[in-house]
Amino acid sequence: MRFCFEPRPQPSVAVADDESLYPVDRIFCIGRNYAAHAAEMGNTVDRTAPFFFTKSPCHLAKQGDPLPYPPGTSDYHHEVELVVALGKPLFRAEPSSVADALFGYAVGLDMTRRDLQAQAKDKRRPWDAGKDVENSAIIGPLTRAKDWHALQDSSIRLDVNGVTRQHAPLTEMVWTVEELVAFLSSLYHLKPGDLIMTGTPAGVGPVGAGDALRASIDGLPTLEVRIGDAE
Ligand code: MN
Numbered sequence: 001m002r003f004c005f006e007p008r009p010q011p012s013v014a015v016a017d018d019e020s021l022y023p024v025d026r027i028f029c030i031g032r033n034y035a036a037h038a039a040e041m042g043n044t045v046d047r048t049a050p051f052f053f054t055k056s057p058c059h060l061a062k063q064g065d066p067l068p069y070p071p072g073t074s075d076y077h078h079e080v081e082l083v084v085a086l087g088k089p090l091f092r093a094e095p096s097s098v099a100d101a102l103f104g105y106a107v108g109l110d111m112t113r114r115d116l117q118a119q120a121k122d123k124r125r126p127w128d129a130g131k132d133v134e135n136s137a138i139i140g141p142l143t144r145a146k147d148w149h150a151l152q153d154s155s156i157r158l159d160v161n162g163v164t165r166q167h168a169p170l171t172e173m174v175w176t177v178e179e180l181v182a183f184l185s186s187l188y189h190l191k192p193g194d195l196i197m198t199g200t201p202a203g204v205g206p207v208g209a210g211d212a213l214r215a216s217i218d219g220l221p222t223l224e225v226r227i228g229d230a231e
Pocket of ligand 1: 029030031079081110197199200
């Protein structure tokens with residue numbers, strides 16, 4: 001069997017200190033997982049269950065990729081997030097069994113056309129135009145779970161042009177990594193290749209062409225990117 005056109009390359013994320021790449025199948029993104037960010041968006045956290053949306057794996061980007069300012073928006077926002085990668089299959093799991101199934105962690109940016117997301121919220125329409133943006137899942141190298149145990153002590157941070165915009169301890173997350181993965185496993189047969197962006201702290205805001213973004217989490221490789229001109 002041959003394809004009728006050349007398929008895209010397999011989407012992937014780098015692995016720190018390793019030549020291999022982590023192939024990506026799905027990207028789940030958690031909403032409203034930091035109370036202060038929910039408040040700045042005019043929302044409250046729903047503590048009965050997390051909620052999520054997805055991004056297309058082909059919209060992954062990494063440090064060094066061209067990141068043109070996307071079409072259709074005049075309010076393109078940064079959201080710095082802890083990213084979790086699955087390393088084993090998981091279905092209907094309890095939070096206590098999640099840690100053993102994690103491949104690793106990275107810092108990521110859930111870039112968002114905030115104006116289109118706001119329109120979608122107003123009209124009760126899906127968020128795809130706001131969230132599933134080309135090059136909008138920018139993810140740094142994955143650190144293997146066995147090599148990073150700092151989640152309880154680490155802070156997450158985003159600087160734009162050297163000025164800190166977002167900075168919070170990871171302990172501000174409303175739902176823990178284990179709770180988020182267990183929740184998703186109640187809806188999906190999770191497996192290696194699944195990434196979860198775990199939500200952003202307060203301080204989201206717009207970026208423009210030429211802005212330099214530096215996203216970091218203590219103990220994980222830093223992600224540094226620059227927004228390009230509009231196409
Ligand atoms: Mn987000």
